[in-house]
Amino acid sequence: MSIAKKEYKRVTVKSLIEMKQNGEKISMLTAYDFSMAKIVDSANVDVILVGDSASNVMAGHETTLPITLDQMIYHASSVVRAAKRALIVVDIPFGSYQSDSKEALRSAIRIMKESGAHAIKVEGGVEIKDSVKRILQAGIPVMGHLGLTPQSIYKFGTYTVRAKEEAEAEKLKEDAKFLEKVGCFGIVLEKIPANLAKEVADSVSIPVIGIGAGGGVDGQVLVVHDLLGMTHEFNPRFLRRYLNLYDEMGKAIGQYVADVKSKDFPNTNESY
């Protein structure tokens, strides 16, 4: 089923701005491997995010901090080979852009050159201005990420809603304006009050994609494993599960084990 206002052969950063202007909501979803990216792309998701949440859902780490640039490039290359329509955005991982802008540019170039992806995403605002500007100057599209920024989890101490206080909300609004002004093509807002997210989306010309940021923004992003219910311990209020694959897959695999043990599998039709 497609409810898009316009068909796109390949979604580009320009298409996203057009969607915002046309009032068409943008769908964004993570993928980290070839098989999942093929399904996500076939379902007409506009943007595939090769998120550093791969650190959690693919590698089992508690945070996004351990994933490396090489590992992100590996995940991104697999997604690029699968996705024919979606714009592919890759998280630039923790430790590969914060120390100086030259290192940030080198990391961004490696992602673009070695994976074939179309854009990168950075966490933070004014404090990483030199890196953002330098990457943009090289012609690499950049998406910002504000609000709950998981790479700074040890600074926050918790994964609770951000920017509830006036000072933090003001800083977030300034950061969003800064990202728009320097030329970012979009911003992810994670886990902030819905009215603040709407205010930000209304105040900038670039698309604002929310996760736990309410319905007043220009699009939504979720982690695909959460949407499909492959994860079951993570239950934030913002998450809508469309399937319960953790149980469904467990049942199917359990049945396979039983069939092997009982010698039901393989039968004669399944043998040569």
Ligand code: KIV
């Ligand atoms: O890494 C990720 O999956 C993300 C989304 C939560 C926006 O950054």
